[in-house]
Amino acid sequence: MTRLVHWKWQLLAPACGVLLTFSFAPYDYSYFALPALAFFYRLCIAPARHAALSGYLFGLGLFGSGIWWVYISIHRFGGADPYSAGLLTLLLVAVWALFPALTAYLSAKLLAMAGVWFRILAVGLTWVAVEYLRGYWLLNGFPWLQIAYGQLNTPLAGYAPLVGVYGAGFLLAVSAALCAEMWRVRRLRLSGLLALCAIWGGGCLLRQVQWTHAVGAPIKVALLQGNIAQDQKWLEDQRQHTLSLYWQLTQQHWDADVIVWPETAIPVFLSQVKDFYLEPLSALARENGTDLLVSLPSEGEGKSYYNSVMSLGAREALYHKHHLLPFGEYLPLQPLSGWVLDRLAIPLGNFAAGAAEQPLLEAGGYPLVTTICYEDAFGELVSRQVGRAAYLVNVTNDAWFGDTSQPHQHMQIAQMRALETGRYLLRATNTGLSGIVMPNGKISARAPLFTTTALTGTIIPMAGLTPYARWGDSAVFAGLFLLVGMVWRLSKFQPGGWRRNELDGSL
Missing domain, CATH: 3.60.110.10 (Carbon-nitrogen hydrolase)
Known part of the structure; x- marks a missing residue:
């Protein structure tokens, strides 16, 4: 029965990935990010391998709906036939979907630890740390659809001059995790609501600050x-x-x-x-x-x-x-990528x-x-x-x-x-x-x-x-890891700390 419940949630995972896409331009339903990420958090309350699958399905929905336009460049302007262009687009979506899967896998491990505040903060940090990995390292980086970009019209934008796109994304992920935990844990509702008010109210105040x-x-x-x-x-x-x-x-x-x-x-x-x-x-x-x-x-x-x-x-x-565009201005993974693209007759710079x-x-x-x-x-x-x-x-x-x-x-x-x-x-x-x-x-x-x-x-x-321009992403992540580490030290570590009724409970 438990496994059936998990599969029902997993069937909704791609739809929630699509929901997150609607928080970005040109749709600009910024607050859709909160239920989408809260649902993602709920999917991570599962054995790690099940969470990874759920995260992958979520990623397929997010990138399938968010970067499908790659097909246009490959087919219409790159000269590839529709079959080859579609295949390459699907391959690209499949690769980037691995990152939400990694986030979900690591989050499931963290959610097995005791201390609700540690879990909330650690999962938020995991989300943006994997975003950073995707955005800077793999194939020269692909920082598209990072969750903070959809928040330019919300109070969280006030944090961008202070902690940049990753710090603002961390606060969004933490807010979503708080919403998911408040729904599950009744005793958290008052403190969670106060924390949400502090985060979003602080953003409103920061929007009034002129840093330059x-x-x-x-x-x-x-x-x-x-x-x-x-x-x-x-x-x-x-x-x-x-x-x-x-x-x-x-x-x-x-x-x-x-x-x-x-x-x-x-x-x-x-x-x-x-x-x-x-x-x-x-x-x-x-x-x-x-x-x-x-x-x-x-x-x-x-x-x-x-x-x-x-x-x-x-x-x-x-x-x-x-900073060159991979597969557009240069070919990574040589000589394999060059051989593949030559076979498909796609000319690239x-x-x-x-x-x-x-x-x-x-x-x-x-x-x-x-x-x-x-x-x-x-x-x-x-x-x-x-x-x-x-x-x-x-x-x-x-x-x-x-x-x-x-x-x-x-x-x-x-x-x-x-x-x-x-x-x-x-x-x-x-x-x-x-x-x-x-x-x-x-x-x-x-x-x-x-x-x-x-x-x-x-x-x-x-x-x-601005503080962010002065210190950069390294200082932001150092501060976030320090914060989560301090909360971890204050929390009682219990391997497998989720009780059976917590792990199998519904939203």
Whole structure:
């Protein structure tokens, strides 16, 4: 009978994974994360192998509904047939679903220990620790659908400048675990409710704190969105049209202090356009007192080449993308991955990574942190540079994924970087969503998807460091492990401490 009850819960696991997806953009049902994660916590109150299976099913629902748009890039723009594209998408979902399975397995082990507060905190820490493992280490990291990104419009966003995306995610996971335990354990309801009020009330208060301050006059900016179709972008007979389009859009906005072009807006190598295109453009920028940030591929030593951003105008310099997209800009697991993709006839880039430490670009009279596409998903990459920068710039090309949830999810990630660092963020994209994000993570201006336009507005150069930007993820995790360790020392450790009626009880 007990096993039947567990199977009934497991059948609902994929649906709860889907429910968690709805907490992210473009749906923005932020509070759906609480019941989804509370149900996940309940699934972990089981033998570890059963919990791992439940976690895997939960992960299939989460990633199947959350990153299905990978199919678009592989099939429509990567050239794979529908069968191969579907197979690769399913494989990707199956791999990432292993991480919720790992979380559930470890949580089941922790839930066999005594001390309800230890269990709650330990499971919350386990969730974000596995997120960190997925986000930074495996295959160069895939930090998509991390639970705190869906909380930008809730009180938990107030914690982002303090403890970053992982600290805010920890508090969300703890809140969900509290809800699950309060339902099960009647004696916990008063203290649990007080803890929830403290967590969420504290977030409301923190949202009122201004961690950084202005250091100069407003900067007028223009973000160009060329809306070049992905299947046309690299065609030789379309290059002149693309170059002319961005030239004309730029000519219309010489009154701006900074003009930003999207990722690889120039679809040819630097050496091919430097003399006849970039040098005249840079001269015009200097004449008009404007700085340009343009993006294009550039050559390195030997046969290597980079995905780059170049500043034109008062100062000319290059930034080379450091954190590359696996299976998009380079092939991990060589030579196996290359062999597989060759068999499927899917062409992918093989960029070289730029240095981890590069001089900051300058535009509008101030240094800035530059991220290219996927790099804005790595908070510590931004935070370790932001002390020298007055604002953030992200250039990207989400045309690979069509009119799906991906561009909205990516904008949500960019918003978190602005909130964590207390800086304005300029985001120029090929097909959208281009936007200006304020230091509080709110969007002040946004261009619609799939339109050719120039988004204009003003930003304010900022200085000062948020606690998260000062200390980074390492300090956040050190603090969380210390907290859980202290609670563990105060708890009575009992191997197999769950009583039979607790383990088999229902919600």
